[in-house]
Every structure is written in structure tokens, then in C-alpha cells.
Amino acid sequence: MLLFAKFRVVGHSMEPLIKSGETVLVSSVFYWFKKPKIGDIVAFRDKEAVLIKRITKVDKGKYFLEGDNKKDSLDSRKLGLISRDKILGEIIYRL
């Protein structure tokens, strides 16, 4: 869980909304009061790396995350469902 953290996004899987090289602000604060929902763009931990994707399905408390650029994204279609504890926070601001 992150109170606030600034991330530089590397990769093209969230284009056209978020381009490679953009900086975003991530926070878990809103998730203290509500559950992550479909449409949210979240940062989550996958092994040692932090990835950014959008929630497209929720299945029994687990989250299916996909890149907006579906033709070119490594996401839940290969990684599988992501548990709540892996989600670090929501993207709340693009710098």
C-alpha cells in the first residue's frame, strides 16, 4: 500500500492514455474507503517490478488487469488474476 508515490511509466501498453515516459501519481488513500473497481488504472506488484494496468473484470475478489493498448500488453491475459494485496494504489494524477 502506498500513501503517495510518483512513478515514471515505461512501456506502451497503456497508450493512448498514458504514454511511455509520462509521470503519474499513485495513491492507496481512496482504497481505504472503497474497493478498486472496473475502469480504475492501478499500480500493482508483479514479482520485483511495479506494473500499471486497468481493471477490466473483478472475479471473486480478484482483479483482471489489462493494458489499454490490448494489441501490445503483457497483462492478466498471461499473468492471470491479481489479488487485492498486490495492488499498490490507484493512479490519481498525471503530471
Next chain:
Amino acid sequence: MKIFKTFLNLLPEKIAYAHCDIPCGIYDPYVAQRAAHTILRMTQLLTELEENPSKEMAHKVARMTHVKEEHTDILEEELETLRNDYFKEEHFKAYPNLNSLFINALKSAAKARQEINMDAANETLAGVQGIAEIFFKTKNVTPIRVKSVYPTGGEIILHK
């Protein structure tokens, strides 16, 4: 708003990946070089145009400016891909001028976009060539400057 901006500036920046499904590893500074030559060529043609405010001349200016805009978009995208996806921290450490080459090339490209400015167009090309040379060095091949076959008359960076 000022407090918010100060707060954002104080936060340390980390990396988050928006991974592609196919990490193809295919990067090449050729497209950026071709775009830089096109910006230079359009600037040359716009400079050479007579100052004759006819409808035909306005049409030519519009078309040349459109091509210059398009190729500035291509150049910016190609440079961002090289900077964000190809070059790693160790490359920036090994070549301390690499970051400023990117900054200056993007700045002069913005100026070449905004104006009919030969200096800015030439500086853009020079910056892209500098980046291309470093790119090939990181690939352990020797970069060479050859005369391009373009009407700009400028050079292009290839490798042995």
C-alpha cells in the same frame, strides 16, 4: 496548487512498467534521423519560397508545414522510445552527455516546429546524429558518418 506542485517535486520518482507483450528488442535510430532530415528539408523549402501571398503559395506553405509537423511528431515519438525503452541507466552513466543530447534535440525540434528556423532544424539533426552514434556504440558496433542521398545534403549515421 503551488503547495501541491512542491509536494509532487519532493516525491522520489520510481519506475512503473506498462509492459508490452512482445519485448521485440528492435530499436533503430534510423527513423528519427529520417524525420530530422525531413524537418530540415521542409524548413529549407519554406525558406526558399518567394514571399508572394498568392493562393497557390499559401497552399504550398500549408502542405510543407503539415509535413514538417508530421515528422516532428514522428521524431518526438522515436526519441522518446529510445530514451524510455532502449537506453538504460548504465548507458546514461557511460555517456554523460546522452541525456542533454535528448533534451536539446527535443527542444530544437519544438523550435523547428514552431518557426521556419534553419538553425533549429540543423541542431535537431545534429542531436539525433549524436544519439545515433551512442546507440551504435552501446550495440558494440562502430558508428560511421556517411553522406546521405537526401536533398538536405546532410549526413546520416550508420554502422560498420
